[in-house]
Amino acid sequence: MIVAERKPLEQISSMIESNNKILIVGCGECVTVCSAGRKKEVEILASALNMVRSKEGKPVEIRQETLERQCDGEYLEQLRGFIGEYEVVISMACGAGVQFMAEKYKNSLVLPALNTKFIGVTEEQGVWSERCHACGDCKLHLTGGVCPIARCSKSLLNGPCGGSANGKCEISPDLVCGWQLIIERLSDLGQLEKYEEIIPINNWSTNRDGGPRKVVREDLRL
Amino acid sequence: MKSESKLEQILTKGEFAVTSECGPPRGADAEVIRKKGELLKGFVDGVNVTDNQTSVVRMSSISSCVILKGLGLNPIMQMVTRDRNRIAIQSDILGAAALGINNILCLTGDHQKFGDHASAKNVFDMDSIQLVQTVKLMRDEGKFLGGEELKGSPKMFIGAAENPFADPFEIRVPRLAKKVAAGVDFIQTQCIYNLPKFEKWMKLVRDRGLHERVHILGGVTPFKSVGMANYMKKSVPGMDVPDELIERMKAAPKEKKAEEGINICIETIQRLREIEGIHGVHVMAIEWEEMVSEIVKRAGLFPRPHIEG
Amino acid sequence: MRLNYPSNVKIIKVPCTGKVDVIHLLQAFERGADGVYIAGCLEGDCHFLRGNLRARKRVEYTKRLLDEIGIGGERLQMYNMSAAQGPRFAEVAREMTERIMTLGPNPIRAKKGEAEMETG
Numbered sequence: 001m002i003v004a005e006r007k008p009l010e011q012i013s014s015m016i017e018s019n020n021k022i023l024i025v026g027c028g029e030c031v032t033v034c035s036a037g038r039k040k041e042v043e044i045l046a047s048a049l050n051m052v053r054s055k056e057g058k059p060v061e062i063r064q065e066t067l068e069r070q071c072d073g074e075y076l077e078q079l080r081g082f083i084g085e086y087e088v089v090i091s092m093a094c095g096a097g098v099q100f101m102a103e104k105y106k107n108s109l110v111l112p113a114l115n116t117k118f119i120g121v122t123e124e125q126g127v128w129s130e131r132c133h134a135c136g137d138c139k140l141h142l143t144g145g146v147c148p149i150a151r152c153s154k155s156l157l158n159g160p161c162g163g164s165a166n167g168k169c170e171i172s173p174d175l176v177c178g179w180q181l182i183i184e185r186l187s188d189l190g191q192l193e194k195y196e197e198i199i200p201i202n203n204w205s206t207n208r209d210g211g212p213r214k215v216v217r218e219d220l221r222l
Numbered sequence: 223m224k225s226e227s228k229l230e231q232i233l234t235k236g237e238f239a240v241t242s243e244c245g246p247p248r249g250a251d252a253e254v255i256r257k258k259g260e261l262l263k264g265f266v267d268g269v270n271v272t273d274n275q276t277s278v279v280r281m282s283s284i285s286s287c288v289i290l291k292g293l294g295l296n297p298i299m300q301m302v303t304r305d306r307n308r309i310a311i312q313s314d315i316l317g318a319a320a321l322g323i324n325n326i327l328c329l330t331g332d333h334q335k336f337g338d339h340a341s342a343k344n345v346f347d348m349d350s351i352q353l354v355q356t357v358k359l360m361r362d363e364g365k366f367l368g369g370e371e372l373k374g375s376p377k378m379f380i381g382a383a384e385n386p387f388a389d390p391f392e393i394r395v396p397r398l399a400k401k402v403a404a405g406v407d408f409i410q411t412q413c414i415y416n417l418p419k420f421e422k423w424m425k426l427v428r429d430r431g432l433h434e435r436v437h438i439l440g441g442v443t444p445f446k447s448v449g450m451a452n453y454m455k456k457s458v459p460g461m462d463v464p465d466e467l468i469e470r471m472k473a474a475p476k477e478k479k480a481e482e483g484i485n486i487c488i489e490t491i492q493r494l495r496e497i498e499g500i501h502g503v504h505v506m507a508i509e510w511e512e513m514v515s516e517i518v519k520r521a522g523l524f525p526r527p528h529i530e531g
Numbered sequence: 532m533r534l535n536y537p538s539n540v541k542i543i544k545v546p547c548t549g550k551v552d553v554i555h556l557l558q559a560f561e562r563g564a565d566g567v568y569i570a571g572c573l574e575g576d577c578h579f580l581r582g583n584l585r586a587r588k589r590v591e592y593t594k595r596l597l598d599e600i601g602i603g604g605e606r607l608q609m610y611n612m613s614a615a616q617g618p619r620f621a622e623v624a625r626e627m628t629e630r631i632m633t634l635g636p637n638p639i640r641a642k643k644g645e646a647e648m649e650t651g
Contacts, residue, residue, distance in 0.1 A: 009596070044596070051601075054643065055600070055602070156330060158350075158351040160388070161330045162383065163460060165459040183393055192393075195393060200352070
C-alpha cells in the first residue's frame with residue numbers, strides 16, 4: 001500500500017487561514033489501511049481545525065466526506081454536486097489522490113493534508129515500513145526476494161558497503177542492513193553463489209529518471 | 223603496464239608499496255594541501271585524496287590531486303558514487319586523466335546523513351563495483367558506458383577499498399572476489415587492528431588465489447590517544463579494535479600515549495609484511511600527516527624505490 | 532461510603548476505557564469541556580485484557596494533538612483505579628479540578644464567551 005502520515009496541524013491550518021468554508025475528503029484505500037486518511041482521521045482533523053479556528057475567534061464551516069478512493073474519476077464524481085460550495089478542499093489522500101481531485105475540479109483549490117511517504121507494508125499494528133521504490137524493473141528474483149534499491153540506504157546493487165555492522169545500516173542502529181537481509185535470504189535458500197554474480201549498472205530509465213511514467217493496456221481501453 | 227601509474231610500477235616490480243592519505247581543506251586555500259603534501263613527499267608511493275569524506279564538503283579531490291602532482295607526489299584520486307551520476311563520473315575520469323592523475327580509488331561513499339548537508343539528495347547511480355567496471359571499460363576497451371568509443375583512454379590504475387572486518391564475515395572474501403572480477407588492480411583495506419581476524423581473512427583470500435590477481439595493501443592508522451582508540455572501537459562502523467590494544471594505550475604513561483600508538487602501528491606493519499599476499503601498506507594518519515615519515519622510517523620502508531618519470 | 536467530590540465533574544460511563552477513541556476526547560473539548568480525564572481499571576485488571584492500555588495510548592496521542600491545537604495536553608489525563616477505590620476516585624476528581632482551575636477555562640469556550648458578550 002501507499003503509506004502516508006498527516007502533516008503537522010499548524011501547516012494545515014496555515015494553508016486555510018483565510019478560508020471559512022472547507023470540505024475535507026478522506027480516502028478509503030491505502031491511507032485507510034495505514035490510518036492516515038480514513039473517515040476517522042477526517043473527523044479528527046475536522047474537530048482539530050474547528051478548535052484551532054474557534055480559539056482564534058474565526059469559526060469555520062467544515063463538511064466531511066470520505067470516498068471509496070480518490071485515484072479513480074468515478075468516485076471523485078460523487079463530489080460534483082456540492083464541491084463548488086466550498087472555498088477549499090482538503091484531501092486526506094496520497095499525492096495521487098490530491099492531484100487527481102484537482103485535475104477533475106479545475107475551479108476548486110485542493111490542498112494536501114498528508115505527506116505521502118512510501119510503498120510499504122504493515123509490519124505490525126501501528127508500524128509501517130518501506131519495501132518498494134517503484135523503479136519499474138523488478139530485481140527481486142536476483143536478490144532472494146529482498147529489494148536492494150528500497151532496502152539499502154544507498155540502493156547498492158552490489159552491496160553491502162563497508163558501513164554494515166552487526167547487521168545494521170551505517171545510517172541508524174535501528175535500521176537493518178538491506179544487504180544483510182539479502183545475504184541471509186540467499187543463504188537460507190541455498191543460493192549464496194548468486195551473491196558473486198555482479199549485477200550490472202542499472203538502467204534507471206524505467207525509474208522516475210525516465211520522466212513521469214504511464215501504463216497503457218489497449219485491450220482494456222474503451 | 224595497464225596505466226601510467228608509479229604505484230603500478232612499484233607493485234609490478236614486487237616492491238612493498240607505501241601509500242598514505244590526505245584530506246583536502248574546507249576552503250579554497252591551496253596552501254593547506256601543499257603543506258600536507260610536503261610532509262609526505264619522498265616517504266610514500268601514492269597519496270589518496272579523499273572525495274568529500276564523511277559527506278562533509280571539501281575542496282574537490284581532482285583539484286587537490288593536481289596540486290599534489292605539482293609537488294611531485296603521485297596522487298590517488300578517490301571517487302565516491304554518492305554525488306555524481308554516470309555522466310559526471312565519466313567526465314571527471316577523463317578530466318582527471320588529462321590533468322595527469324593516473325590512479326583512482328573507487329568507493330561508494332558514506333551516506334550524506336553523516337555530513338554537513340544531511341538534506342542533500344544522493345545519487346548512487348552506480349556502486350563501487352560498477353565504478354571499477356566503468357573505469358576498466360574506459361581504460362581497456364576505450365568505451366563509454368553508453369557504448370560509444372572515446373578518443374584517448376584514461377590510463378588509470380584502478381583501486382578499491384575492502385573492509386575485512388565488516389559484517390557479514392562470510393561474504394567478505396566473495397565481495398573481494400567480485401571486485402577482482404570487476405577488474406580492480408589494487409585494494410586498500412580498512413584499518414587493521416585485529417590481526418588474527420585479518421590473517422584468517424587473508425588465508426581465505428589465498429585459498430581462492432585472489433592474492434595473485436590483485437595487489438592488497440593493508441590499512442593502518444596509529445592511535446593518538448586512548449580516546450581515539452575508544453572512538454574507533456565504539457563509534458566507527460565496521461571497525462574491529464581488540465581490547466588488548468586499548469589496554470596497551472591505557473597502560474602507557476601519559477606523555478608516551480602517542481608514541482605507544484606509533485609503536486602499535488609499526489608492529490602491525492611488521493606483521494603485515496610477513497603475510498603472504500600483502501603487497502604494501504596504506505598509512506592513514508588522520509590529521510597527523512607529520513607522523514607518516516617517522517612510521518615509514520621506523521618500519522624500515524625508507525628510502526622508497528626510485529621510479530623514473 | 533458517601534464521599535464528596537467536586538460537582539463540576541460530569542461522569543460519562545463507558546463499558547471499558549478501550550471504547551474511548553481520540554475523536555470522543557476531542558469532541559468533549561470542542562463542545563467546551565475545560566478538562567477531561569479517563570478513569571480506567573488498574574493496569575493488568577482489564578476485563579478485555581488491554582482496553583485500559585489502549586486507552587492510555589490514545590490519551591497520549593490526543594494530548595499531543597491538543598498541544599498542536601493550542602488547547603494544551605495537560606487538560607487531559609489518564610488515571611487507573613479499581614471499583615473498590617472510592618476515596619481514590621474522589622481524590623482524583625479534586626486533583627484534576629484543581630489542575631483545571633489553575634489552567635483556567637478552555638480557550639475555545641473563553642473565545643466563544645467573548646463573542647457572545649460582543650453580540651449580546
